[in-house]
Amino acid sequence: MWDTIQTQVQQGVATLSFNRPESLNSFNRQMHEEVQQVLKNWNTDPDIRVIVIRGNGRAFSAGQDLKERAGQLGNVPLPPQGSLAKYYNPLIKLIRESPKPVIAAVNGVAAGAGANIALACDLVIAKESAQFIQAFSKIGLIPDAGGTWMLPRLIGYARAMALTLLGEPVHAKEAAEMGMIWKMLPDTEFDVYIDDIAQRLAQQPTYALALTKQALQRSAENNIDQQLELEQNLQYLALNSQDYKEGVQAFVEKRPAQFTGC
Ligand code: T3D
Numbered sequence: 669m670w671d672t673i674q675t676q677v678q679q680g681v682a683t684l685s686f687n688r689p690e691s692l693n694s695f696n697r698q699m700h701e702e703v704q705q706v707l708k709n710w711n712t713d714p715d716i717r718v719i720v721i722r723g724n725g726r727a728f729s730a731g732q733d734l735k736e737r738a739g740q741l742g743n744v745p746l747p748p749q750g751s752l753a754k755y756y757n758p759l760i761k762l763i764r765e766s767p768k769p770v771i772a773a774v775n776g777v778a779a780g781a782g783a784n785i786a787l788a789c790d791l792v793i794a795k796e797s798a799q800f801i802q803a804f805s806k807i808g809l810i811p812d813a814g815g816t817w818m819l820p821r822l823i824g825y826a827r828a829m830a831l832t833l834l835g836e837p838v839h840a841k842e843a844a845e846m847g848m849i850w851k852m853l854p855d856t857e858f859d860v861y862i863d864d865i866a867q868r869l870a871q872q873p874t875y876a877l878a879l880t881k882q883a884l885q886r887s888a889e890n891n892i893d894q895q896l897e898l899e900q901n902l903q904y905l906a907l908n909s910q911d912y913k914e915g916v917q918a919f920v921e922k923r924p925a926q927f928t929g930c
Contacts, residue, residue: 672699674724675706680717680870680929682710689725692777694733700755707762717870717929719766720862721789722773731780731803731813752812756781760814763788764885767878769869773862774840774849779803784813787822790881791865792849794840795858800848805835821888823848873911874929879903 669675674685684706686693695703710716723729732751740746763770763785772789779801786792786800794800802819804811811819811832819828823846831838840852853861869877879902887895906912910930918925 670702670706672696673702673706677716679867680715681720681866682713682716682718683720683722683866684710686721686723686729688733689723689727691733691735692727692730692779693723693725693782694730694735695755695781696733696736697755699733700751700759704755704759704762707759707766711762711766711768714929716768717872717874718866719768719770720773720866721763721770721785722775722862725776727776727782728772728774728778728786728798729782730777731782734807756813759785760788764814764881767881768874769872769877769881771862771866771869773858774798774800775858777801777837781813781815784811784815784818787818787848788814791851793851793853793858793862793865794843794849795855796840796852797855798840798852799837800840800843801835801837802832803835805833819848871927873906873909873915873925873927875909875911876906879906 670687672686672688674687676683676685684703686699686703688694688696688699707719710719769791770789772786772792774786774792774794775798776795777799778786780803783800783802802811802815810816815832816828819832823831827846838846838848840849843849844852883895883898883902886898890898911925911927914927915925
């Protein structure tokens with residue numbers, strides 16, 4: 669059905685694999701369109717409880733397809749809004765605003781927008797052999813796909829500045845140590861761990877997880893008073909969910925909760 673990606677849905681876990689391994693899963697126009705279409709569908713599908721994004725082959729993604737772009741560069745300026753307005757920005761929003769937890773399973777190098785798409789996900793888990801590269805400065809661009817927003821918040825201004833100005837690779841171990849990602853795993857344990865954590869998340873109260881995402885994301889701009897009010901409002905929604913009833917009932921009955929995600 670798709671030319672540039674592969675998809676699989678199993679027991680509430682939807683996996684999107686970038687599938688252009690010959691160009692390190694770089695984003696050409698078609699891949700952008702296919703990825704957006706799939707994520708839009710999954711975000712509104714109540715049967716999907718968690719989304720996993722990964723790459724086929726040895727890369728997660730090398731960002732923009734520079735060979736496609738090379739063919740478009742001439743003497744005429746590119747349109748002012750271009751690929752960010754049409755593709756990268758909506759993609760980052762589809763991930764950040766998804767009402768499901770989104771896992772970046774970073775199976776290999778993640779460069780340019782590929783790195784920042786991974787960092788926009790809720791849980792970023794990388795193979796030990798993976799690297800994150802803010803490759804933009806090497807080709808005369810600024811970081812995009814949300815990188816200038818996420819990086820200072822994740823790792824602080826000093827590190828964000830150095831990584832983006834220098835464009836040097838950061839190995840997964842170092843990325844985990846500096847808090848850029850959640851976890852680094854030995855290559856041999858990676859796939860099993862990703863399956864396990866995705867399954868576990870798919871059994872959780874999905875609606876409460878969506879509200880948790882909102883609360884944490886908005887904390888970056890809120891003061892404490894605003895955040896307390898936001899927690900109050902979101903908790904009101906959670907308190908009235910089916911899953912809260914089930915969670916409390918299961919606790920009282922000393923049995924595992926059977927969350928439906930509503
Ligand atoms: O224009 C806009 O829309 C603005 C938006 C920009 C968003 C961005 O993402 S800009 C940043 C774009 N990405 C990069 O600058 C990264 C380019 N790639 C690399 O620097 C290196 O490939 C890596 C460090 C990621 C990996 O290096 P290495 O040595 O492991 O692999 P390689 O040999 O360079 O690449 C393997 C193949 O993938 C090779 O194919 P070939 O030439 O042997 O047939 C290479 O050309 C291809 N490839 C890698 N990255 C891209 C790519 N092809 C197209 N676009 C790529 N980004």
